[in-house]
Amino acid sequence: MAQNEKNSPMSKVKKAIIPAAGLGTRFLPATKTVPKEMLTIVDAPIIFYVVEEALNAGIEDIILIQGRGKSAIEDFFDTSYELEDKLAKDGKFQLLERLKRIRDMVNIISIRQKQPLGLGHAVLCGQTIIGNSPFAVLLGDEIMVPNSGGPNTTAQLCRLHEELNSSVVAVMEVPPSDVSKYGIADVVPYRDGVFKVQSFVEKPSKELSPSRWALPGRYVFESKIFEELKKGKPGALGEIQLTDSMNSLTQKQNFYASTFSAQRFDAGDKFGYLRANVELGLMNSELRKEFSKYLIEVGQRLQKETGNHS
Ligand code: G1P
Secondary structure, three states: OOOOOOOOOOOOOOEEEEEEOOOOHHHOOHHHOOOHHHOEEOOEEHHHHHHHHHHHOOOOEEEEEEOOOOHHHHHHOOOOHHHHHHHHHOOOHHHHHHHHHHHHOOEEEEEEOOOOOOHHHHHHOOHHHHOOOOEEEEOOOEEEEEOOOOOOHHHHHHHHHHHHOOEEEEOEEOOHHHHHHOEEEEEEEEEOOEEEEEEEEEOOOOOOOOOOEEOOOEEEEOOOHHHHHHOOOEOHHHOEOHHHHHHHHHOOOOEEEEOOOEEEEEOOOHHHHHHHHHHHHHHOOOOHHHHHHHHHHHHHHHHHHHHHHO
16 A cells, blocks of 8 residues: 655645546456446555555545546545444444545546547546646556555656656556557656656557657646647547657657656556455455465465476
8 A cells, every 4th residue: 555655845746637437348347337447456446546646645636537437436435424324333433434534535526538539638638627737647547556665656756847847757667578568768868767758659569669668657747748639649549649749748848757666557457457456465464464375375286286287
């Protein structure tokens, strides 16, 4: 679980967009009626971890970009009178406090993306609420768990934005075989762990990729990105790509990229989702002992099975 780390009181970044309008086809049939952002990691939905990261970075307003059938997300952050009443009557105060903390922790502004025109379009939908201020974007199915004692990734980007007065994005190094799954940044070194971005490209082939620095889904933008998004034309996969507008912005303003000190889980992908459950399960104090014992047993069993087959 993210640690409580407020960004600098000076940070101007107070609003964040969380795009959560995707259809979640990679998770069918589960996502036929449940938004993928509401799938559970240990005992809380994916979106809870993302919102918590934003709040711990000092964000005050969350602009949730939603599609049809996603109202369960809003309900999750709302009051549930019957449930709270029942928990109070049953004396389950610890659980009650946890639920209250979730509903009190956030001011959610919900916007409908009426057509699934891509991530760039989803971010543009937040413009009326953001106005001319810098803002963060956290992809709604990516979970970042800070390494022990390490900084919260969004807080880290907010601080860097404050210092460099420019748009900033998190980057991670991926193997060449994976560059085609991500937006990729072409960068030159600026200082330890920070780069100046020359250009961005969305999901390039291994052969054409300018680097192995991939975008894991955490951004802080100057509001000028909206001007580029408005000009956005369908790019890779026929969608209006956020990466294309970021690329246009690099031609007009400084844009920086930063490595981060967190474990990242793509919880919108089946394997990433399972990994997140295992790793966060191991971090849970109530489950840790029994769950590690179980995983060791599974490991031994698998080793035996593979041993037998080889
Ligand atoms: C999106 C972005 C891509 C980014 C990725 C992170 O792609 O377009 O630039 O690297 O998220 O997961 P998607 O995974 O939605 O295809």
